[in-house]
Amino acid sequence: SDGSAFFYVRGGEKDQNMIIIDDAPVYNPAHLFGFYSLVIPDFTKDIKMYKSDIPVNLGDRLSSIVDVRTRDGNLNKLEFSGALNPLINRLSLEGPLVKEKSSFFTSFRQSNFQWIYQAAFPDLELRFGDFSFKLNYKINNNNRLYFTLLNSWDILNNAGGFSLGRAGIQWNNFAMTLRWNHIFSPKL
Secondary structure, three states, X not given: OOOOOOOOOOOOXXXXXXXXXXXXXXXXXXXXXHOEEOOOHHHEEEEEEEOOOOOHHHOOOOOEEEEXXXXXXXXXXXXXXXXXXXXXXXXXXXXXXXXXXXXXXXXXXXXXOHHHHOXXXXXXXXXXXXXXXXXXXXXXXXXXXXXXXXXXXEEEEEOXXXXXXXXXXXXXXXXXXXXXXXXOOOOO
């Protein structure tokens, strides 16, 4: 829908879609009541969307499944990227732990909205952020381990607007996955 990170597939509602990030289901896929997506573009390697003929191993939603695979990290050299702007800052770092054997990729994103509302609402706290980390370890040519950690949060608080003190809402997503890929043979 316009102005929102929520999506509607084949006439279904937004809760009839499932978003999976490295095999972990994410139940609240948006920040700031739907204005920003939870998925950090720098951390994403591949996105597949199933709106019919959904594979059984991915779940049981009525409308669609979005399967997100994250980047493994660079096995050969250290790389840094980021963006600083008035609304959202993001930083990413990837590189080898042991050259050509293991690597990591980490990404951090945080909102920067305080300058918009601070003068009019000094007691308001409105922000969100994401932290993502992936570890990739190549045991041998047939075995590889992947560890992924995702943490995202939203905070909307008003410290002085109510007689009872601080009021507001906070929520977050937290997921970890550990995956072992084993190749039995080139045919299997």
